[in-house]
Amino acid sequence: MQKSRYNVAILGATGAVGEVMLQILEQRKFPVDKLYLLASSHSAGGRLPFTGKQVLVRDAATFDWSQVDIGLFSAGAKVSAEYAPKAVAAGCVVIDNTSQFRYDDEIPLVVPEVNPQRIADYRRHGIIANPNCSTIQMLLALKPIADVAGIERVVVATYQAVSGAGRRAIEELGQQTLAIFRHEEGVTEVFPKRIAFNCLPQIDVFQENGYTKEEMKMLWETRKILEIPDIALTATCVRVPVFYGHSEAVNVVTRELITPEAVRALLEKAPGVVVVDDRSTATWPSALDAAGQDATYVGRIRGDCSHERGINFWVVADNIRKGAALNSVQIAELLVRDYL
Numbered sequence: 001m002q003k004s005r006y007n008v009a010i011l012g013a014t015g016a017v018g019e020v021m022l023q024i025l026e027q028r029k030f031p032v033d034k035l036y037l038l039a040s041s042h043s044a045g046g047r048l049p050f051t052g053k054q055v056l057v058r059d060a061a062t063f064d065w066s067q068v069d070i071g072l073f074s075a076g077a078k079v080s081a082e083y084a085p086k087a088v089a090a091g092c093v094v095i096d097n098t099s100q101f102r103y104d105d106e107i108p109l110v111v112p113e114v115n116p117q118r119i120a121d122y123r124r125h126g127i128i129a130n131p132n133c134s135t136i137q138m139l140l141a142l143k144p145i146a147d148v149a150g151i152e153r154v155v156v157a158t159y160q161a162v163s164g165a166g167r168r169a170i171e172e173l174g175q176q177t178l179a180i181f182r183h184e185e186g187v188t189e190v191f192p193k194r195i196a197f198n199c200l201p202q203i204d205v206f207q208e209n210g211y212t213k214e215e216m217k218m219l220w221e222t223r224k225i226l227e228i229p230d231i232a233l234t235a236t237c238v239r240v241p242v243f244y245g246h247s248e249a250v251n252v253v254t255r256e257l258i259t260p261e262a263v264r265a266l267l268e269k270a271p272g273v274v275v276v277d278d279r280s281t282a283t284w285p286s287a288l289d290a291a292g293q294d295a296t297y298v299g300r301i302r303g304d305c306s307h308e309r310g311i312n313f314w315v316v317a318d319n320i321r322k323g324a325a326l327n328s329v330q331i332a333e334l335l336v337r338d339y340l
């Protein structure tokens, strides 16, 4: 018999993503029975607020996973590698926000507005992977275009907020910014160079082909989620001194001719997308407009003057909400509605 409420654990509950997962479960009234908050021994014993109560943070190392129906994992890839098999073996379905399982052909990689049907594949290994934040917001906009006109090639440049690199990175931008106004340099520990008043063209580690892993994730995940194995995509991922909200400049070459007006009409109907685009009033979306919001905003839709099948647009979303916590909770909502 289907349950009406579920025992949920958040692994990484004290982190930038975990904290927002907690808020989103409450905001969307997810049917939580018992909630378990997990972190490392460093944060165990603390408490975090949920629906007016203070919930204990426990040490993941000593946690009994058999108490849990759904595990929302967001404590890094290595932590997922250690705990996901244990949680699944104990009967928990894991929704993993890290890159640990994304490229395993047998593990579904899901954006609910794009490929919700793949959630059914959770039965193979008990795990559903949440894509990279930069991929999610781009695919919300690309999916309707792919369905109508096909996609041959994508060229994307990202402008990624520091919150994508975790709580310490948010603090580093704040601390460096204050230091500069005091004519001091500030401390650089999380990023390879100072991020305040700067742009850093490296996110994640370098690969042998000269791309960074973040850039290759956008190609690997786009192919898997859209189920278009020959799509061509080249990305340049850049960290910018913004706290919340990733921005992306996207150029698409479609297979069939499609006008910018037709693309705009498609995006106006696309689930999860809000078009903010009026050149007569110089209206377009920015990272600050997206921060704290659930929608993915698209603007600057225009043809490509260098290619007759080219379309350009700008897409922004809150990387911690739609790029991570919200997408995971949306997956959980479909899981309980259709499968558990």
Ligand SMILES: NC(=O)C1=CN([C@@H]2O[C@H](COP(=O)(O)OP(=O)(O)OC[C@H]3O[C@@H](n4cnc5c(N)ncnc54)[C@H](OP(=O)(O)O)[C@@H]3O)[C@@H](O)[C@H]2O)C=CC1
Binding pocket: 011, 012, 013, 014, 015, 016, 017, 018, 038, 039, 040, 041, 042, 043, 044, 060, 061, 073, 074, 075, 076, 077, 079, 097, 098, 099, 130, 131, 132, 133, 134, 163, 164, 165, 166, 167, 168, 319, 320, 323, 324
């Ligand atoms: N879909 C996406 O694109 C995104 C994915 N992520 C994924 O989520 C992870 C967390 O991101 P974020 O919240 O920003 O990071 P933070 O650094 O802000 O938080 C990390 C969290 O993981 C916990 N943690 C770390 N090590 C362990 C451990 N050994 N055992 C148990 N818990 C541990 C920390 O607990 P403690 O307080 O005890 O240190 C903390 O709760 C990232 O590493 C990434 O894998 C993040 C952002 C976007």
Ligand SMILES: N[C@@H](CC(=O)OP(=O)(O)O)C(=O)O
Binding pocket: 097, 098, 099, 131, 132, 133, 160, 161, 163, 164, 165, 203, 204, 214, 217, 319
């Ligand atoms: N790479 C993202 C956040 C992240 O943690 O990604 P992943 O889950 O792919 O490691 C960023 O830095 O903005």
